Amino acid sequence: MKLAQEFILNVATWIPDGRESASAMVAAGRLTVGDAEDLALTEVPVSEDLAAPEMAVRAARRVLADAAWDPARIALVAHGWTYYQGHDFWSPAHYIAHHIGAGAALPLGVQQMSNSGAAALGIAAQKLVADPRAEAALVTTGDRFSLPGFDRWASDYGVAYGDAGTAALLRRRGPDERPGALRLRSLAFVTDASFEEMYRGRDHFSVAPLAHGGGRVDVKRPKKAYLEMHGGIEGFRGAALRCVNRVLRLALADAEVETEDPRIACVVLPRLGDSVLDLMYRPALDAAVKAEVFAVRESSGHLGAGDLLANAEHIVVSGALKSGDIAVVLGGGGGFTWSCAVLEAL
Known part of the structure; x- marks a missing residue:
């Protein structure tokens, strides 16, 4: 955008x-x-x-x-x-x-x-x-x-x-x-809706919440079924890395910022475990940006829908940016859609 x-x-x-x-x-x-x-x-x-x-x-x-x-x-x-x-x-x-x-x-x-x-x-x-x-x-x-x-x-x-x-x-x-x-320079989204299946696996549609999984949300069960049906994780890994790379480049292009722009002070990842970040985020960034890449999760974990905004607040309160510096904040959610916000400190 x-x-x-x-x-x-x-x-x-x-x-x-x-x-x-x-x-x-x-x-x-x-x-x-x-x-x-x-x-x-x-x-x-x-x-x-x-x-x-x-x-x-x-x-x-x-x-x-x-x-x-x-x-x-x-x-x-x-x-x-x-x-x-x-x-x-x-x-x-x-x-x-x-x-x-x-x-x-x-x-x-x-x-x-x-x-x-x-x-x-x-x-x-x-x-x-x-x-x-x-x-x-x-x-x-x-x-x-x-x-x-x-x-x-x-x-x-x-x-x-x-x-x-x-x-x-x-x-x-x-x-x-x-x-x-912060100034919102751009906000981009990239979707691959074929992966919505990962969160339902073999489950049929139910008529009430929590009908699957014994009355508790169990994300592991449909994910495991999905991987069994599709021969493992590699297909998703490849698609996810392509989407993350694309959403990053799209957001930077919309903000009229080059990937090697020295004003980019940091790239902030969602508040997920290392295995998830290594699966679909970090490898896509290794050759794309030179700025520091980090995740703020030590005392919060994943905040559901709130990671992107919480990460934007962290950028402000931590004093990580001086006026004119740029932060790139990545996000994503099951379905799958990935997002990237380019923010500039006033």
Whole structure:
């Protein structure tokens, strides 16, 4: 997505106080030593009381306060998620709009697996491009991966899931921008929808949630079936690396930034285990960029739909960029769609 206009991004993350450590899971027999090493983290945040949309509201309030932005001026609230939002037949996006004071904004739910936050950001950008009356759009994510329906440590391969809310305020650039914001230079997506089968395997369509897997989300089971049906992982690996390379180059081209541009200070990966990053991200970047490539996951794990926005916030609060520096933030989600945001520090 090439953005002819200048859009500014303020970002915030809200992390609950609860924690579960990898070492405690190993001691309890819920995680092997090898799996813990692959995850490359010490702990994940755990919400003991707040549902996913409630965490999203807290992140949204934080970003609005940081930007000193009146929620009544928000035209769109796009909320993305990966897992259960706390009610069965209900709109979490409307809840968020209601509770932040953006009751006249258009609330929109975005469900695209772990890429939901990036997809919501794309919809927000398209809203501002298409509607000159829209001053700003709010993007939120919220996920809470709790038992009995989801085992954050064992439901998937190479991923430990952490709870969090994230938020981003996307708006038109003003005359006096304060430090701490980012310019969204471009946002690109590349999809290979043939891999949607990986998350259903041999399962038939069911009539109610959690009908497969004994009342708990079990991502490993359909993935294992998929690999058995397709003769292993190599076909997916090759396609994933091509898609990651393509989305990176597309985003940089749209931002009018060369792959070897010295302004690129870092490339940030999703908050996944080493086995997953080595499968479909790192090899595609080795020859493509010279900047530092890293994943911020040691105390968070994978935040479901929130990785891309949380990584953008990390770039700001860590002081990793000086004015004019560029960060490339990669994302992706089952289905599969990969995303890449090019961000510039003001």
